[in-house]
Amino acid sequence: MTLSDHHAGDPNSHICFTLKECSLGSILVAASKIGVCTIALGNDAYTLTRDLHDRFPHAELVDDSNGFGQWVAKVVDFIEAPAIGLALPLDIRGTAFQQKVWQTLQKIPIGKQMSYTEIAQCIGKPKSMRAVANACAANILAVAIPCHRVVRSDGNLSGYRWGVERKAELLRRESSS
Known part of the structure; x- marks a missing residue:
């Protein structure tokens, strides 16, 4: 797989995501089999979801609010109380x-x-x-x-x-x- 394929999401890749509200607005957390690949903040769930589809156009995206709820909870907890720190497996895609x-x-x-x-x-x-x-x-x-x-x-x-x-x-x- 090329770097650009990896960025766009391999057609065989599976990315789970969920949306939640926090004090900063809507939050979307998405994860591949490697780890969290997107944490996005915004004003509405629709825009965040559309941006995820645009970023990974070839991947199978699955709304999975139950599948990795504890990771989402960790992100929200960190946003609300940063002193707790944030340790998650990450799937970092970039040059x-x-x-x-x-x-x-x-x-x-x-x-x-x-x-x-x-x-x-x-x-x-x-x-x-x-x-x-x-x-x-x-x-x-x-x-x-x-x-x-x-x-x-x-x-x-x-x-x-x-x-x-x-x-x-x-x-x-x-x-x-």
Whole structure:
């Protein structure tokens, strides 16, 4: 299977997903046989489900609210109380560069932030701030790969796939943990 097939979902792959509400809105958690492959936040279940279908057009998607409820509960619990941490098996799909960025993001402690510039320096590519920002934007594992902890060099918030308001709220909750 090629990398693009893996990203789109192999026609023989099976991805289970479920939707739930949390204090930040709707949440969709999807998992392959390897682990959680998507955690998405949004305003409505329809849009989240459509985005999942668009992201994995070749995979068999199965709404399975009972199948992996404890993983969904862990994600929601983490959103509500970040101090508990989040440990889940992940199916991380991305380029080698994206994965290097995402591994670095996973090392940022709860309650701390780093700038795009600092991330670029950490991965040994000090001039790649824009590519780091693009890798953050490509992340489809909200909170598990904490791209919300990445801020501009001046400390201000910048874009977040699931809304800057959610990013601000996640950071607020983490700083109070």
